Amino acid sequence: MSGPRTLYDKLWDEHLVREGPDGTALLWIDRHLVYEMTSPQAFEGLRLKGRTVRRPDLTLAVVDHIVSTGDRAQGVGDELARLMIGAMQRNAREFGIELFDAFDPRQGIVHVVGPEQGFVLPGLTVVCGDSHTSTHGALGALAFGIGTSEVEHVLATQTLTQRRMRNMRVTVRGRLGPGVGAKDVALHMIAAIGAAGGTGHVIEYAGEAVEALSVEGRMTLCNMSIEAGAKAGMVAPDAKAVDYVEGRRMAPKGAAWQDAVAFWRDLRSDPDARFDREVALEAGEIAPTVTWGTSPEDAVPVTGAVPDPESFASEGKRAAARRSLDYMGLAPGTPMRAIAVDRVFIGSCTNARLEDLREVARVVQGRRVAKGVRAMVVPGSGLVRAQAEAEGIAEVLVAAGFEWRAPGCSMCIGLNEDVLAPGERCASTSNRNFEGRQGRGGRTHLMSPAMAAAAALTGRLTDVRELGGGRPRGRRHARPARKPPP
Amino acid sequence: MERFTTLTGVAAPLLRGNIDTDTIIPQRWCKSVTRTGFGAHLFHDLRFDGAGAERADFVLNRAPWRAAAILVAGANFGCGSSREAAVWALHEFGVRCLIAPSFSDIFARNCVANGVLPVTLDEDRVARLAALAGDPETAALSVDLPAQTIVAGGEQIPFEMDPYVRHRLINGLDEIAVTLTHEPEIAAHERWLGAARRWRLPARG
Ligand code: SF4
Numbered sequence: 189m190s191g192p193r194t195l196y197d198k199l200w201d202e203h204l205v206r207e208g209p210d211g212t213a214l215l216w217i218d219r220h221l222v223y224e225m226t227s228p229q230a231f232e233g234l235r236l237k238g239r240t241v242r243r244p245d246l247t248l249a250v251v252d253h254i255v256s257t258g259d260r261a262q263g264v265g266d267e268l269a270r271l272m273i274g275a276m277q278r279n280a281r282e283f284g285i286e287l288f289d290a291f292d293p294r295q296g297i298v299h300v301v302g303p304e305q306g307f308v309l310p311g312l313t314v315v316c317g318d319s320h321t322s323t324h325g326a327l328g329a330l331a332f333g334i335g336t337s338e339v340e341h342v343l344a345t346q347t348l349t350q351r352r353m354r355n356m357r358v359t360v361r362g363r364l365g366p367g368v369g370a371k372d373v374a375l376h377m378i379a380a381i382g383a384a385g386g387t388g389h390v391i392e393y394a395g396e397a398v399e400a401l402s403v404e405g406r407m408t409l410c411n412m413s414i415e416a417g418a419k420a421g422m423v424a425p426d427a428k429a430v431d432y433v434e435g436r437r438m439a440p441k442g443a444a445w446q447d448a449v450a451f452w453r454d455l456r457s458d459p460d461a462r463f464d465r466e467v468a469l470e471a472g473e474i475a476p477t478v479t480w481g482t483s484p485e486d487a488v489p490v491t492g493a494v495p496d497p498e499s500f501a502s503e504g505k506r507a508a509a510r511r512s513l514d515y516m517g518l519a520p521g522t523p524m525r526a527i528a529v530d531r532v533f534i535g536s537c538t539n540a541r542l543e544d545l546r547e548v549a550r551v552v553q554g555r556r557v558a559k560g561v562r563a564m565v566v567p568g569s570g571l572v573r574a575q576a577e578a579e580g581i582a583e584v585l586v587a588a589g590f591e592w593r594a595p596g597c598s599m600c601i602g603l604n605e606d607v608l609a610p611g612e613r614c615a616s617t618s619n620r621n622f623e624g625r626q627g628r629g630g631r632t633h634l635m636s637p638a639m640a641a642a643a644a645l646t647g648r649l650t651d652v653r654e655l656g657g658g659r660p661r662g663r664r665h666a667r668p669a670r671k672p673p674p
Numbered sequence: 675m676e677r678f679t680t681l682t683g684v685a686a687p688l689l690r691g692n693i694d695t696d697t698i699i700p701q702r703w704c705k706s707v708t709r710t711g712f713g714a715h716l717f718h719d720l721r722f723d724g725a726g727a728e729r730a731d732f733v734l735n736r737a738p739w740r741a742a743a744i745l746v747a748g749a750n751f752g753c754g755s756s757r758e759a760a761v762w763a764l765h766e767f768g769v770r771c772l773i774a775p776s777f778s779d780i781f782a783r784n785c786v787a788n789g790v791l792p793v794t795l796d797e798d799r800v801a802r803l804a805a806l807a808g809d810p811e812t813a814a815l816s817v818d819l820p821a822q823t824i825v826a827g828g829e830q831i832p833f834e835m836d837p838y839v840r841h842r843l844i845n846g847l848d849e850i851a852v853t854l855t856h857e858p859e860i861a862a863h864e865r866w867l868g869a870a871r872r873w874r875l876p877a878r879g
Contacts (some may be wrong), residue, residue, distance in 0.1 A: 205856070205859050205860055205863045206856055206859045208838070210837050210838050211838075212838040214853060214856060214859070214860070216860075216863050216864075216867070218874050219876070225704065225757075226756065226757065226758070228706075228707035228708075229707065229708065229709045229758075232707070232708075237850075239850070245875070245876065245878065246875075246876065254705065268705035268706075269705065271705075271707060272705060272706075272707060275707045306876075306877070307876060309873075309874070311874070312874060317756060317758075318755075318756055319754065319755055319756040319780060333756040333780055334756060334780065334783075335756055335757075335758035335761075335780060335783060335784035335787060336709075336758040336784075337758060337784065337787035337788070337849075338783065338787070340850065341849055341850050341853065344850050344853075344854075345850060345853045345854065345860065346860070346864075347853060347860055349838075349849060349852075349853065351836070351838070383692050383750055383753060384692070384749060384750035384753065384776055384778075387750070387776055387778070387779065388779065417750060417753060417778060417779075419779050437877070438876040438877050438878065439877060440872070440873040440875075440877055441877055443872075444872045444873040444875075444877075445873065447871075447872065447873045448873035448874075451873065483692050485692075504689070504691050504748065504749075505691075507690070508690065508691055508692065511690070601701050602701060602702070603701050603702070603704075603705065610724070620694075620696070620754060620755075622694045622696045622697065622754060623696070623697060623719065624696060624697070624700050624719050625696050625701075628700070628702075628719060628724070629724075
């Protein structure tokens with residue numbers, strides 16, 4: 189393709205194996221992340237057809253979704269969990285794939301582990317049988333989630349059949365205010381464009397506020413792209429991205445590293461590239477944002493109130509809002525800050541990296557979890573957990589009354605012991621407030637780590653800016669998180 | 675892969691927007707290493723109450739929709755998790771075609787991989803079909819993929835379809851087998867990668 193190209197166009201062209209006359213294309217896949225929930229049937233499919241894994245060296249496996257976050261010496265989970273974890277172990281062994289199992293110090297959530305190991309790099313195509321694979325776009329990779337049949341396809345061929353998506357750019361102008369971070373940008377954007385606003389598109393995030401985000405902040409933002417319906421989200425790699433990757437275990441070394449850095453220098457949208465859709469957001473207008481309903485698009489500033497369903501334009505939206513409020517047990521007009529919570533969950537691939545935990549510790553430092561609130565922190569990986577312990581973060585949190593758990597998806601998805609009871613209300617740093625997502629009948633309010641920490645301290649949804657302690661995020665010089673030993 | 679050519683069956687209206695895959699098959703029923711056993715838990719928390727009894731007000735618990743082969747659904751159907759078990763559950767229940775104003779991308783791809791046809795129509799048409807589906811007298815629709823039409827209430831409604839998806843569904847193509855016919859091109863890309871793009875390979879150690 190000639191003429192000015194977007195970042196997505198460039199990644200597409202770089203990975204194109206062939207293009208059919210009808211526009212369907214075969215894309216080469218550089219990295220494939222695999223985990224216990226969505227892969228057993230794919231491996232079984234290979235076996236049934238006598239196929240093998242084409243490039244086990246480009247594949248990395250973890251257990252994260254179903255694994256217990258308690259003391260694993262007491263067991264990694266219930267019978268079904270053991271069945272799935274056992275299948276992952278067997279499949280990794282049989283097909284020669286590296287696996288971080290429940291007792292590996294590097295084990296963690298697939299989207300935390302991938303970048304942490306240097307397995308994911310700018311300029312790559314990355315897939316995983318999980319929708320939040322969009323996270324990896326933060327490094328300037330084309331990363332997207334796939335179903336199990338496609339997992340099997342990638343295992344067998346290291347390619348995927350794709351059709352080119354449309355280009356969308358979300359520009360966040362200006363600087364974020366104090367106490368406002370990447371999660372707020374994500375929720376604000378989804379509220380603005382809707383949970384299907386990005387359907388059929390790949391989003392590139394740009395603008396001063398995005399440039400000012402650390403790589404980990406960009407991961408939070410890109411992670412939530414799927415909640416706007418987009419296939420993927422990405423940020424052009426800059427010096428921060430290069431810095432983030434350098435020296436990590438699986439990142440290129442020596443001459444290969446030099447080639448990589450040279451390649452990444454041009455890996456950005458051409459100045460006159462055309463986007464099919466442009467959205468502009470003003471950073472200064474973004475407040476700490478929380479959800480009130482059962483779709484991530486149901487988000488308002490924490491200073492706002494639960495909307496009146498009758499205020500929505502279409503009957504479809506009115507009906508959805510009525511249903512949401514019924515499920516959430518909320519009355520229209522209730523100030524968000526008057527909503528009391530029973531549980532606080534700090535974790536998930538959206539917000540369980542080191543910076544998130546540092547942010548939480550800054551808010552919590554010297555304070556205590558409110559009486560009657562059960563608050564848990566589940567680090568994104570074993571390495572994040574170890575580093576947070578080394579920095580004294582764990583100590584601050586435990587002293588405040590938080591549970592400090594073993595890494596995994598935990599209450600983001602409620603597949604293990606970490607679930608809400610019916611009617612329980614939770615301030616959560618995860619990404620989905622769907623009915624039943626955190627446990628049947630559980631009520632989820634999505635927010636940033638700083639905001640979840642604030643809710644834990646007061647026992648209700650709280651504007652972290654009023655609490656003090658949360659330092660401005662957007663302006664902070666974004667030093668990359670300390671890297672794990674190679 | 676299972677083929678899809680034509681289908682006549684009962685359509686059930688389910689017009690809520692943003693029906694996510696957690697709603698289609700709650701996570702706690704996804705602890706499985708097989709592709710089967712999900713149908714009984716399709717829409718579990720909508721179909722059954724906390725005690726496990728059927729909710730009489732849910733459309734798939736009522737005749738004739740209990741035998742639905744088609745769902746007429748709201749926008750952004752299948753959003754959320756990429757779990758293919760959502761499609762396995764629909765398929766096992768007997769659903770072979772979904773009609774909605776929009777689908778999540780991953781969900782629609784999962785449908786096709788399992789021989790289930792996702793048809794996108796504008797909101798008005800979907801609302802009209804839902805109204806027909808909601809009346810037991812007119813709930814049966816016919817879907818013809820080769821002709822790209824739906825026949826409902828005596829009316830013929832054309833629909834758009836990606837030519838590759840259409841070809842794949844009509845012929846029941848195993849996509850992996852098709853891709854493997856392009857082995858020379860895949861191998862060529864792989865060789866180029868090893869020679870000109872060494873940095874794209876992971877360092878191991
Ligand atoms: S943390 Fe939640 S969203 Fe992320 S991969 Fe795990 S289950 Fe999925």
